[in-house]
Amino acid sequence: xxxxxGPGAAPPSGDAAPGPPRLPVSQRxxxxxxxxxxxxxxxxxxxxxxxxxxxxxxxxxxxxxxxxGALNGTAVxxxxxxxLGYVLGGVLGRRTAATAETARTxxxxxxxxxxxxxxxxxxxxxxxxxxxxxxxxxxxQAYIAFPLFGFVVLVLGYFGSQLAMSKREGVLAxxxxxAGLAPxxxxxxxxxxxxxxxxxxxxxxxxxxxxxxLHGRMLVPMPVLAxxxxxxxxxDDLRRSRGRRGLEVLEVLKREDGVDVEVLDLDVPGVHxxxxxxxxxxxxxxxxxxxxxxxxxxAASLAGVRVLNLHALxxxxxxxVAAGDDVPVLLLKAGKEAGQAVGYLDDGSMVVVxxxxxxLGSEVPVRVTSVLTTANGRLVFGRPADDDGSGPPPxxxxxxxxxxxxxxxxxxxxxxxx
Numbered sequence: 045x046x047x048x049x050g051p052g053a054a055p056p057s058g059d060a061a062p063g064p065p066r067l068p069v070s071q072r073x074x075x076x077x078x079x080x081x082x083x084x085x086x087x088x089x090x091x092x093x094x095x096x097x098x099x100x101x102x103x104x105x106x107x108x109x110x111x112x113g114a115l116n117g118t119a120v121x122x123x124x125x126x127x128l129g130y131v132l133g134g135v136l137g138r139r140t141a142a143t144a145e146t147a148r149t150x151x152x153x154x155x156x157x158x159x160x161x162x163x164x165x166x167x168x169x170x171x172x173x174x175x176x177x178x179x180x181x182x183x184x185q186a187y188i189a190f191p192l193f194g195f196v197v198l199v200l201g202y203f204g205s206q207l208a209m210s211k212r213e214g215v216l217a218x219x220x221x222x223a224g225l226a227p228x229x230x231x232x233x234x235x236x237x238x239x240x241x242x243x244x245x246x247x248x249x250x251x252x253x254x255x256x257x258l259h260g261r262m263l264v265p266m267p268v269l270a271x272x273x274x275x276x277x278x279x280d281d282l283r284r285s286r287g288r289r290g291l292e293v294l295e296v297l298k299r300e301d302g303v304d305v306e307v308l309d310l311d312v313p314g315v316h317x318x319x320x321x322x323x324x325x326x327x328x329x330x331x332x333x334x335x336x337x338x339x340x341x342x343a344a345s346l347a348g349v350r351v352l353n354l355h356a357l358x359x360x361x362x363x364x365v366a367a368g369d370d371v372p373v374l375l376l377k378a379g380k381e382a383g384q385a386v387g388y389l390d391d392g393s394m395v396v397v398x399x400x401x402x403x404l405g406s407e408v409p410v411r412v413t414s415v416l417t418t419a420n421g422r423l424v425f426g427r428p429a430d431d432d433g434s435g436p437p438p439x440x441x442x443x444x445x446x447x448x449x450x451x452x453x454x455x456x457x458x459x460x461x462x
Contacts, residue, residue, distance in 0.1 A: 083137040090133030091126055098125020161212035162205040169204020173197035235350060236261035238326050240335035241271050241318065244290035248354060249334070250297060258352075259302040262334070264294060265325055266309055267318045323347050363415045363422060364391055370429045373410045375400050389424065398427040 102121020177196035183189040239262055243249050252258050272294075275287025298305040312321040319340045326333050332350040335341050341351045365371055373387035373395050385400030387410075397410050409429040416423040 083134075083141060086137035086140060087130065087133030090136055091129035094125040094129025094132065095122055096125070098122050098128070101125070157212050158209045161208040165204040165206070165208025166201050167204075168208070169201040170197055172204065173200030176200070236263050236329065236331040237334040237352060238263045238265065238322055238329075238331050239268060239294075240322060240333065240337060240340065241268050241290065242336040242340075243334050243354060244268070244272060244293050245275075245286050246336050246354070247289060247293045248358075250293060250300070252354065252357070253297065253300050253303055256302070257357075258334075260304065262297070262303050262305050263325075263329070263331060264305060264307050265322065266307070266311060267321045269294075269307065271318055319343065323349055326350075363417065363424075364389060364393070365412050365415065365424060367412050367414055369412045370409050371395075371412065371426075372407050373397065373426075374407045375404050378404065393422045393424050395424045395426060398425070399431055400428055403428070 098121035099118060100121070102118040102124075173196050174193075177193045180189045180192045180196075183192075237258070237260070239249075244264075249258065269291075272287050272290040275283050276291060278284050278287065294305065297303065308325070310325075312324045315321050315324060319337070322333060322335075322340070323344050325331070326344065326349040327347065332352055333341070333344045334352045334354070335344070336353065336355050338353070338355060341353045341356075345351050371389065373389070375385040375387045375397060377386050378384065378401050379386045379396055383399050383401050385397045385404055387395045387397065389395060395410060397408075398413075400408065400410070410426040411429040411431075412424055412426045414425045416425070
């Protein structure tokens, strides 16, 4: 059984998969087909129309005289019109239903703000077009005036809808909050996130999601999937392993609670680079970009896209000290082991100092030898910097970052060792 069968399973390494992995299963569902009753209703309307037309034709030809046996012209026209309407009604009904399904699929990706702004822009464009083109009715030939009028109105109506949709925030803001049409600022937590290729390959996004820091909609554009699939099919072992890992991470992410992974089956025409496509998609959908690529994060930020950089998050969560740092520590009490003393950093991290018991009550420079991070907090181990014992060479001498509002080590009360 595949290692991905469990919802909490970690993605296996790329070498474990003997063949190319499957693409992540999309959350997209096929649009429901038009109900049979609707198709038959459309066919009935066409049958009635053609039956009426056949009745009129038959009545005008020979309403009373026999045309086909005992049937007169009216009956023959009615029968032929009904049959023709039944055949054409089926074709027209299916074509109309297909057109409606296509329109619904395309409109599903359009926000309500865009629809309202587009409708308002269309109305405004039609009114402007009618005001501009009405002088054409002075033309005596109606077959020239009406098509020319319709052409001007149609072009300006379309132009108005496109202009209003591109400036939808400003258009809707004109109506004010009282009308309920002005766009509301969306909180960052409610924005959908567009997943970058680097995030899928790295895999740490799973830990961030499981920790509860990421939730909501996550959008995976087709260019990202195509790039991962290209890596998974590459002849180079390293590239193939990275591509497979990215696909497997997305597969596991799709089953995590609190996130809704959606594959966007769209592309950006005229744009060839994947990074540029992601920026355009984020701008068009008012989405945030989830990435580990520093250069992409900078470019997207300059373009006005909200960026969630997991690399910046990891830097923000790094320990305040590292092995080799020299930090001043106030030794407050004796440790559990012989010769140990215990102090605290400004952020509350416990510091266990080897050979520091003889200096209790004084602040001594401590050279950090290791940092242990556990579920309950962070433990720092070190020894006095002026001690000749073995340890890593000094890397820097600095004061650790202090948490806002925390007292200095000398002002903190003694704590019990855990």
